[in-house]
Amino acid sequence: MTGHSTISKPKHFVIIGNGISGVTCARHLRKADADCQITIISGESEHFFSRTALMYIYMGHMKYEHTKPYEDWFWEKNRIALKQAWVSQVDTDNKTLIFSDDSTFDYDVLIIASGSKPNKFGWKGENLQGVQGLYSIQDLELMEKNSQAIKRAVVVGGGLIGIEMAEMFSSRKIPVTFLVREKNFWDTILPEDEAKLINRHIKEHHIDLRLETELDEILDDGTGRVKAIKTKSGDLIDCQFVGLTVGVRPNVDFLKESKIQINRGVVVDSFFKTNVEDVYAIGDCAEFQEAPAADRKNIEQVWYTGRMHGETLAYNLTNSKKVPYQPGIWFNSAKFFDIEYQTYGFVPPIWGEEIESFYWEDSKGKIAIRILYQKSNQAIIGVNAFGWRLRHEYFDHAIEKGYHQEKVLGELGQASFNPEFYKSLHKEVLKQYNQENKRSIQIKKQSFLQKLIGSRA
Amino acid sequence: MKFIQKIGLVIFILAFAGFSLLPFYGSYQLEKESVISETKDIHQEAMVDILQPMYGEVYESNIKFISDFNRYFDAYNNELKSAEEWDKVIWDDYTFSLTKAAATGPVSESPSLFLAVTILLGAFGALLYILPLYRNQPNGIKNDGIYHSSMKSRGLLGIITGSWLILFYIVLYWFPAYLTNLVLMVDPLSMALSGNPASQWFLYGFIYTLAILVMGIRMFRKYRGNNYQTIRTASVMFFQLAFAFMLPEILVLLNMPWHDFKNIWPLDYSFFYDYRLEGMLGSGALGMFMLVWGIILIVVGVPLFTYFYGKRWYCSWVCGCGGLAETLGDPYRQLSDKTVKAWKIERYLIHGVLVFAVVMTAVTLANYFMEFELLGYATNELHTVYGFLIGSAFAGVIGTGFYPLMGNRVWCRFGCPLAAYLGLVQRFKSRFRITTNGGQCISCGNCSTYCEMGIDVRWYAQRGQNIVRSSCVGCGVCSAVCPRGVLKLENADEEGRINDVPIIIGNKSISIKS
Numbered sequence: 020m021t022g023h024s025t026i027s028k029p030k031h032f033v034i035i036g037n038g039i040s041g042v043t044c045a046r047h048l049r050k051a052d053a054d055c056q057i058t059i060i061s062g063e064s065e066h067f068f069s070r071t072a073l074m075y076i077y078m079g080h081m082k083y084e085h086t087k088p089y090e091d092w093f094w095e096k097n098r099i100a101l102k103q104a105w106v107s108q109v110d111t112d113n114k115t116l117i118f119s120d121d122s123t124f125d126y127d128v129l130i131i132a133s134g135s136k137p138n139k140f141g142w143k144g145e146n147l148q149g150v151q152g153l154y155s156i157q158d159l160e161l162m163e164k165n166s167q168a169i170k171r172a173v174v175v176g177g178g179l180i181g182i183e184m185a186e187m188f189s190s191r192k193i194p195v196t197f198l199v200r201e202k203n204f205w206d207t208i209l210p211e212d213e214a215k216l217i218n219r220h221i222k223e224h225h226i227d228l229r230l231e232t233e234l235d236e237i238l239d240d241g242t243g244r245v246k247a248i249k250t251k252s253g254d255l256i257d258c259q260f261v262g263l264t265v266g267v268r269p270n271v272d273f274l275k276e277s278k279i280q281i282n283r284g285v286v287v288d289s290f291f292k293t294n295v296e297d298v299y300a301i302g303d304c305a306e307f308q309e310a311p312a313a314d315r316k317n318i319e320q321v322w323y324t325g326r327m328h329g330e331t332l333a334y335n336l337t338n339s340k341k342v343p344y345q346p347g348i349w350f351n352s353a354k355f356f357d358i359e360y361q362t363y364g365f366v367p368p369i370w371g372e373e374i375e376s377f378y379w380e381d382s383k384g385k386i387a388i389r390i391l392y393q394k395s396n397q398a399i400i401g402v403n404a405f406g407w408r409l410r411h412e413y414f415d416h417a418i419e420k421g422y423h424q425e426k427v428l429g430e431l432g433q434a435s436f437n438p439e440f441y442k443s444l445h446k447e448v449l450k451q452y453n454q455e456n457k458r459s460i461q462i463k464k465q466s467f468l469q470k471l472i473g474s475r476a
Numbered sequence: 477m478k479f480i481q482k483i484g485l486v487i488f489i490l491a492f493a494g495f496s497l498l499p500f501y502g503s504y505q506l507e508k509e510s511v512i513s514e515t516k517d518i519h520q521e522a523m524v525d526i527l528q529p530m531y532g533e534v535y536e537s538n539i540k541f542i543s544d545f546n547r548y549f550d551a552y553n554n555e556l557k558s559a560e561e562w563d564k565v566i567w568d569d570y571t572f573s574l575t576k577a578a579a580t581g582p583v584s585e586s587p588s589l590f591l592a593v594t595i596l597l598g599a600f601g602a603l604l605y606i607l608p609l610y611r612n613q614p615n616g617i618k619n620d621g622i623y624h625s626s627m628k629s630r631g632l633l634g635i636i637t638g639s640w641l642i643l644f645y646i647v648l649y650w651f652p653a654y655l656t657n658l659v660l661m662v663d664p665l666s667m668a669l670s671g672n673p674a675s676q677w678f679l680y681g682f683i684y685t686l687a688i689l690v691m692g693i694r695m696f697r698k699y700r701g702n703n704y705q706t707i708r709t710a711s712v713m714f715f716q717l718a719f720a721f722m723l724p725e726i727l728v729l730l731n732m733p734w735h736d737f738k739n740i741w742p743l744d745y746s747f748f749y750d751y752r753l754e755g756m757l758g759s760g761a762l763g764m765f766m767l768v769w770g771i772i773l774i775v776v777g778v779p780l781f782t783y784f785y786g787k788r789w790y791c792s793w794v795c796g797c798g799g800l801a802e803t804l805g806d807p808y809r810q811l812s813d814k815t816v817k818a819w820k821i822e823r824y825l826i827h828g829v830l831v832f833a834v835v836m837t838a839v840t841l842a843n844y845f846m847e848f849e850l851l852g853y854a855t856n857e858l859h860t861v862y863g864f865l866i867g868s869a870f871a872g873v874i875g876t877g878f879y880p881l882m883g884n885r886v887w888c889r890f891g892c893p894l895a896a897y898l899g900l901v902q903r904f905k906s907r908f909r910i911t912t913n914g915g916q917c918i919s920c921g922n923c924s925t926y927c928e929m930g931i932d933v934r935w936y937a938q939r940g941q942n943i944v945r946s947s948c949v950g951c952g953v954c955s956a957v958c959p960r961g962v963l964k965l966e967n968a969d970e971e972g973r974i975n976d977v978p979i980i981i982g983n984k985s986i987s988i989k990s
Contacts, residue, residue, distance in 0.1 A: 069918060075921075190620040326915075330986065331983065344985050353960075356616065408961030411916055439964075473967035
């Protein structure tokens, strides 16, 4: 028997989805392997854009073209083929994709990075005109159309997209009623003090914030358009737009007929492998069999995790020694109207006896910092900051090494990432800490010369 | 929009229209006496003769007056030129001074009134509009609606504004006689400050300074809560008012040469021109100080301050061009081109201008010390070409006229030779950088969009790399508009400043170099 030719054709990596996960994976594949063939498929847009920036297009801060992180020539230069099409089925036996127009496309290795789609919970009237979620460019275009000349918008769901939508309408002076099921805004993630701080800020922007309020049904004006909503407590609110922002779920419906195992998302191991050979999944659409770390969820729906999934998979696909996905210290950030939020490490909404907390808020109630630490050895485990930028590098290190929380408090000045000339809040924070704990931590003095040349250390 | 703001806007537009139309108002009548008093002794006889037909005639507009003036004057000169009697040709341009002397009518009778109802009323209207901005709103930068605005996103209003500015600069540089009425308005002010009647440059300096002050107040409103922006804006307002506008006029009052102590060669390209050197050398101790101070700034000031703080110490804190760009130009900062192609053009152009300025100055100085023998002609030619192409067309017409079309830093980015010099120091020997905060970037693009210098800030931020670019003027707006707290302007140790192959924090599976 004669053997096959040893000269193999370069592998064709096909990526479904051109979001941060898919694009990061493609970029790192190309960096590591100059010969492989790479195709990114997306129905949503020809080019990669920053999904988190969609709100700014509506608000007039940017145009679509500004949200593209790479210029259009980038893809051809890096020989990353782009195909704009919707995948409707995946035939893993023949390693073929079938598009919505029934044309087909072959792959050697398939990477599913198809992201999420907005949740809907079967509310009456949820399919009326003027009722929608916000995830894709198409959603944004629809929102532009649906919000022309409206008198009031109702936003349902107290999470990140909900508050973004409220801000978007607010920027166009459209009155907003914001329904939040929980006791306080985003309090499934934020501790009560922080959640209340944001409650106040939302109201400061004249948003009609309704806490502990749930949507019951959406009412039709008789022409198939929304005219009002009814809450579970029976209130009627007239509105011409309803934003459903009650979370997202993996966008995997097109895989239902395939042999790829689906639970909520595409089920993967810590190497992003699915149950089918040569098929991987990363980003929002992937569901880990086991959560990647104790403080992590099985589905990670954050920009940064998408990026790390992409990096790690690309590494594994181009190296013989495979590494499991192992995220470092958790970090995240957001902006609630004018207040920036950053978090590093582990800060749950409520914590157990073994953990202690120090919380400081400025007198105007718009800047805050929380440090959580182990009671036993006083090692810092997490930090929340509002209206106060913190240095990622510092906290990544401090939490990893388990710095004594008083060391961190003493070094808040150098750990701060606020712009120059911002009022230093360090003294006030220490004053409160020292009073509460009968301690006397001092700020390390900087010489005049150090201040003059802006020395960091 | 609040009622009072609408009133302010209407007042501003009316005053602006008045300002634009005023040059065409009033009548002109030339007298022999004016010709005698406004011309140099050697030209007096000829000029009195040339302009003979104009005496006593009343012109209803400056266009007719200037056209007649040019007709008679050119006829005289052309005859001499065709006869090749070069030494008799009058090379001096008396159009402006004689038109101004011939102006009669309401503006020359009550200049202060016209100043009040045009420029001052315009500033008042603008303030009525600006002061209530963002009132009763929480602190925070609002770029809402910028790309829905015709004025700020190259719409019709933007194009009209740009065209107006371009036209204004062309007239100011090359046809100032048409601005006679506007210059007349500021005569009393100029007399009060320097004891001399106003030139078109005094008018320009006055409007320029007022624009920086009024739009500086707008900056305070827009970026309130951001101390870096507030202090920086106050700084450019101070330097423009005190150093560029008041002090030079006071020097003239004291019989000293007009001198702007914060202007630095090669932006101040005529610093080593012979008339400037003689002026300084002939003005005693203060003149000597001007010369020594100017040279210290070039040789020590620029490298030293730029080493410690980056070029921002000058470009966005002190400089007059920067001052106008950061105040009047702020609404247009998003219009700068961020492509790699634009960056390539930028590097060729700005360093080309630097080389041009250095060569021109070297020839000028060589000529100066060789006592005008060999290089006189070359020096004059170079001065003419540089003054026309760079000093006027690039820095003025394009630099400011293109604000609403290509952003507010066209000159600073593509043309300013001092920015090129500061940039070289900043790129290769400085403690300044914009630090990227670990892995927090979400590639949204606000930083790049609002970078007036056209730096694709996001390209660095998203890969966790510090931004070290020669063109960065350190305005701090990328950091201000970042929604995730990713960017910080810093002066710190040189070690680790340039991290070409950064590792983004957060992924422990691998140490991926981006």
